[in-house]
Amino acid sequence: MSRVIAYLVRFAVILFGYIVASLAASAFLNVLFLASLGYAPEHAPPTATASLYFSIPFVALFIAYFAFMPAAIVILISEILSRRDWLFYALAGGIVAAVFLGFVHQNADINFDVTDPHAIAAVIGCGMVGGIFYWLSAGRWAGSWWQSDASLR
Numbered sequence: 001m002s003r004v005i006a007y008l009v010r011f012a013v014i015l016f017g018y019i020v021a022s023l024a025a026s027a028f029l030n031v032l033f034l035a036s037l038g039y040a041p042e043h044a045p046p047t048a049t050a051s052l053y054f055s056i057p058f059v060a061l062f063i064a065y066f067a068f069m070p071a072a073i074v075i076l077i078s079e080i081l082s083r084r085d086w087l088f089y090a091l092a093g094g095i096v097a098a099v100f101l102g103f104v105h106q107n108a109d110i111n112f113d114v115t116d117p118h119a120i121a122a123v124i125g126c127g128m129v130g131g132i133f134y135w136l137s138a139g140r141w142a143g144s145w146w147q148s149d150a151s152l153r
Contacts, residue, residue, distance in 0.1 A: 010144065014075060017138025018064065021071075021093070025130035026060035027052075032122050063130070070099040075134075082143025086135045093131020097124045 030052055074092040077083075101123060105113055114120055 010079075010141075013138045013141065014079075017134045018071065018075070019060075020137040021130040021134035022060040022064040022067070023056060024133035025063050025093075025126040026056045028129040029059060029063075029122065029126045030056055032125070036118075063126070066100050067096050067127070067130075070096040078139060078142045080143070084140055084142050086132055086139075089131040089135035089139045090128045091131070093127040093129070093134070094124045095127070096131070097127025100127075 074096055078088065078092070083089075101114055101120060114123060
């Protein structure tokens with residue numbers, strides 16, 4: 001019974017980490033967008049900062065939706081291999097973003113395709129930020145359920 005509880009707790013931690021990673025990637029993307037428009041923190045009008053309260057969770061929904069399958073594969077690999085280093089998650093987040101860009105390029109409408117090199121770098125950077133925040137919230141304990149299984153036997 002305690003093994004099932006350990007699995008459920010780890011699944012909840014993974015879900016929490018995925019939510020945190022999506023929000024972090026969204027916040028980074030919003031900050032990059034505002035910076036590309038020339039806004040600095042001291043120059044941003046109050047409406048721009050207030051709009052971030054809505055736009056960060058809203059964009060995080062799209063990030064979580066589009067990155068789900070590649071991220072699920074990476075999370076499964078990291079759990080099985082018990083990878084706990086931040087560099088693995090940062091590179092894996094960049095790979096997840098690159099896979100998303102590849103899918104968009106192959107299957108999407110011409111208006112949805114990302115072709116600007118700066119935008120491609122921004123999306124991959126957002127994936128790396130998301131991977132680092134996943135590591136901070138859930139990845140540091142990857143594979144911990146393997147050790148708990150060994151102690152139960």
